[in-house]
Amino acid sequence: MSYGLSISPFHMRWQTALFNRLFYSWGRWKPRFLYLWFSIGMVFGIVAMFGSVVLLGKTLMQTLTLMITEAPAVQNDRMLQVVVPGVNLPISQLTYFFTAILISGIIHEVGHGVAAIREQVRFNGFGIFIFIVYPGAFVDLFTTHLQLISPIQQLRIFCAGVWHNFVLGVASLIVLFLLPAILFPFYYTGVGALVTEVTEDSPANGPRGLFVGDLVTNLQDCSVRGVEDWNSCLGEISQKTQIGYCINAATLQQLSFPARVYRRLDGTVECCSNSSLTNICFSYSNNLDSHLYACLPARKAIEASQVCRTNMDCQKDFVPSLCVTPSLENQTRLIRVKHPPHIDMLFVGHPMHLQYTVSLSSFVPRHNFLSIDLPVVIETMCKYLISLSGALAVINAVPCFALDGQWILNSFLEATLASLIVEKQNRELVGFLILLAGSVLLAANVALGLWLVTAR
Secondary structure, three states: OOOEEEEEOOEEEEEEOOOHHHHHHHHOOOHHHHHHHHHHHHHHHHHHHHHHHHHHHHHHHHHHHHHHHOOHHHHHHOOOOOOOEOOOEOHHHHHHHHHHHHHHHHHHHHHHHHHHHHOOOOEEEEEEEEEOOEEEEEEEEOHHHHHHOOHHHHHHHHHHHHHHHHHHHHHHHHHHHHHHHHOOOOEEOOOOEEEEEEOOOOOOOOOOOOOOOOEEOEEOOEEOOOHHHHHHHHHHHHHOOOOEEEEEHHHHHHHOEOOOOEEOOOOOEEOOOOOOOOEEEEEEOOOOOOOEEEEEEHHHHHOOOOEEOOHHHHOOOOOOEEEEEEOOOOOOEEEEEEOOOOOOEEEEEOHHHHHHHEEEEOOEEOOOOOOOOHHHHHHHHHHHHHHHHHHHHHHHHOOOOOOHHHHHHHHHHHHHHOOOOOOHHHHHHHHHHHHHHHHHHHHHHHHHHHHHHHOO
8 A cells, every 4th residue: 555646658647545434434334235235236236237339339330320421410320439639529628528427436436435444444544646647546445455345246346436436427516407406596498599609710709799797588589588499590590591570661772772683603693802801692573573682781671670581571561562581602691689778789791700709698697796707607507417327337337357347347247157157267267258348349430530539
């Protein structure tokens, strides 16, 4: 046993006996409950071991399919993905990522430590390590005691880590689900999406754009009650054709600028000068001609007007009105963003640019002194704990060398095959072959996953 700090290339670890008394108090608390708790954990761990192999096999097939067909839909369906900071994990999220890994690791090892004390195995100490940049935790158990107890007792100890990771993931999911109720005395929900950040290079940045603290209530005619609505509305807008706006026929003639009509490279029509920042080319039809174009000042033309798809949508109050549709490049959209009491923001660009450069929250503070970022921090932390604690449970359950799955498999084989395969050497050979296959499966997933993320 080496307590204190030890440093070696790419690895730093700190071990202490400071928490031994705390671990022993946990391990001796309500013995009957802990017996039941870790017995359930044992069943879960065995199921997780088989399930992790199936999941890794499915993920490997999906990865190979993606490599052959290059279908983006398969990429999104993959349950397990290799995470590389700065590549598919934003640098701004690193604090959440590493904190969630550390918390998941500590909870995992607490499971092993408490289960070991419950099974009368000596507990030597607890520690934290950093391997390259990744944090983790470990417990030091007396190996001789571990070898002397029965395979079922060993299984309760070895399965406790993945069981605790599963419980942490479920607990985080419950907190995430109940967050609106938990924060109800301090924050409103269901009234809009609150802007928490607008990046400097965002198209929404500017004097008539969005500001931190603004409450977005509508995107076009799509109602926004929270962040999910914001994302679904933007997705819908990007998939559908550009929506039009009703404008009085007389107003159309009054606002229209004389302009030359020409086609862009993608086949769409432009009728405004390229130098204009406020005018947009609109297409419309009347009874005589189905392809008419007018260069109009965007804000004056569509402000306070209802949205439409055809002229029939605008036939109200017996006032001659037409449905004018912005004539923009294929993927570009004109989006009217309502954020009262401010003047509507008119966004021209790809809807995804708006999604990626504006951060929002579904939680609106009831009082000015409350932070607009706190619910986002809790929400994001819960999401990282769900995904990373879940991933830690899956990966550790894999029957692979140096992971919990190795010890779970060995104890499982001893508990189930001792009467079928009498020779211990033969049982160990079976275990070795399964571990070899599991290790190859995990290594293939990691290697191909890394290649997908970095090389493409």
